[in-house]
Amino acid sequence: MGAVVFDSVSKRYKIHHQRVKSFQEAVVNLFYRKNGTTEEFWALKDVDFEVGYGETFGIIGPNGSGKSTALKLITRVLEPTKGRVTTKGRLTAMIELGAGFHPDLTGRENIFLLGSILGYNAREMRQRFDKIVAFAELERFIDTPLKHYSSGMNMRLGFSIIINADPEVLIIDEVLAVGDLAFQEKCLKVLTEFQNAGVSILMVTHDLELASRFCDKAILLQMGQIVAEGHPNDVISAYVSAQPV
Ligand SMILES: Nc1ncnc2c1ncn2[C@@H]1O[C@H](COP(=O)(O)OP(=O)(O)OP(=O)(O)O)[C@@H](O)[C@H]1O
Ligand SMILES: [Mg+2]
DSSP: OOSEEEEEEEEEEEEEEEOOOSHHHHHHHHHHOOSEEEEEEEEEEEEEEEEOTTOEEEEEOSTTSSHHHHHHHHTTSSOOSEEEEEEOSOEEEEOSTTTTOOTTSBHHHHHHHHHHHTTOOHHHHHHHHHHHHHHHTOGGGTTSBGGGSOHHHHHHHHHHHHHTTOOSEEEEESGGGGSOHHHHHHHHHHHHHHHHTTOEEEEEOSOHHHHHHHOSEEEEEETTEEEEEESHHHHHHHHHHTSOO
16 A cells, blocks of 8 residues: 555536625625525546555645645545545645635644644754744744745745654645745755655646656646646646646
8 A cells, every 4th residue: 555545536516606696686696595506526436546655655746636626635624526536644734825824823723733734743843943932944934923924935835844843645736836946946856856855746837847857756637637747848748638638
């Protein structure tokens, strides 16, 4: 069994439609909750894949193809409608910018908040705190509320927390994209160290060069289904050649 296994996984969402002809009608709908229809939408359909131990695995594909949905199933933010997702090893994940953070709390407070969720005691937290702040290079802003952080600063803090949590399985969703050049390079260096240390990495990215450079294996998702899998360069070619010209 691998670090992450998807066994015939499907995920259905319900999407609501409301046909509104006028502003008055919209206001009336607020009170009566009428007129809506619900449609079922399969964001993932019979998805099977396995991330081997120590492997770096990429998921690529167009917007809305189900990539983040797949990662949310891994972190149990969502439950599969059908099939089974299993993971093995200590999992740390960064799926959305700022997820798990509290905007009114400072950087310092958020580190302690997430640390307690990760199960660290006060002593362990103090030990990690300086490393987290130093890697994120946020010393000056560590007592600023997170709502005043830029996207890149937010990402630095989140990424620094997850890499200092001794992950065995690391899940990242496109979050590196908002980092500046220097910070991206720094993140890639850490990812390489993790690869060498045998950490299993699952990354979603629109950066095909990154996928080619870092992944051992990749899948291409299209409308919730795997349409190509294997060597990253072959999967990237399948993705590129499927684009309308
Ligand atoms: N909670 C939800 N309720 C209804 N539909 C949803 C929900 N979450 C996602 N979807 C839909 O599921 C589909 C897949 O979304 P998902 O976020 O997994 O796409 P993605 O591949 O990560 O796209 P992107 O490249 O834009 O990040 C989309 O059509 C989206 O609208
Ligand atoms: Mg996404």
